[in-house]
Amino acid sequence: MSTLTAVLILAVLVAALLAAGVLFRARRGKGSGTRSLKRRFGPEYDRTLERHGGDSESAHHDLRERVERHGGIRPLPLEPAIREHYVAQWTMLQERFVDAPRQAVADADELLTRIAATRGFPDPHRREEQLAALSVHHPSHVEGLRTVRRAVHSASASTEELREALVHARALFEDLTAAGSPAGTEAAGARPASGRHRGHLLKPKGSGA
Incomplete structure (x- = not known):
């Protein structure tokens, strides 16, 4: 084998090794990015992937874009009096569910x-932006807000579906009224109601429960 041939073969091998290294690092980086997004978004990651028809590249672009737009939001604390006001409103709408399920869910x-x-999240007139921001900061429970909206806008939603939507939304309510509490305020004080509201107060009249 001539020296020139040996040099060419060596050059090809080196190029192949370099290409393999680049590909390996790219795949490792992609895998690391996927794990990071899964850790950050939890169940919201799977929901986003499903909404994009299983296209992970589109789902990742969506999630990263949300983090870029809304990750810098620093939720404002609620003053104790304002928190108590919201807790009272939630308790009332749960009680109102007995007589007016659809209105209670809309409320x-x-x-x-x-x-x-x-x-401090986007204002009510930018609902999709608000949902996107909430998905970054409350990924485990943001689906509760989507659920009540679907129920409200579904003319065929049954009373049981409306009840489940309201129960589902409760976790986000607790997140929003407990997270970022002012110093000295116990998060437990933001619980919207005692255990009895998880049961019969959400049962419509005539349900037999």
């Missing part, structure tokens, strides 16, 4: 949107 949608704006 929950409006209340959650208003609390989010009070905490």
Whole structure:
């Protein structure tokens, strides 16, 4: 084998190794990015992937864009009096569910949107932006707001579906009224109601429960 041939073969091998290294680092970086997004968004990651038809590249672009737009938001604390006011409103709408399920769920949608704006998220007139911001800061429970909105706008939603939507939204309500509490304020004080509200107060009249 001539010296020139040996040099050419060596050059090809080096180029192949370099290409393999670049590909390996790219794949490792992509895998690391996926794990990071999954850790940050939890169940919201899977929901976003599903909304993009399983296209991970589009889902990742969506999630990273949300972080870029809204990750810098620093939620404002709620003053104790304002928190108590919101807690009382949530308790009342739960009780109102017995006689007017659909209106109670619509009220929950409006209340959650208003609390989010009070905490420093996009205002109620930018609902999609508000949802996107909430998905960054409350990824485990933002689906509760989507659920009440779907229920409110579904003419065929049954009373049970409306009840489930309201129960689902409760976790986000608790997040928004407890997170970022002023110093000295116990998060437990932001619980909207005692355990009895999880049960029969959300049962419509005539349900037999």
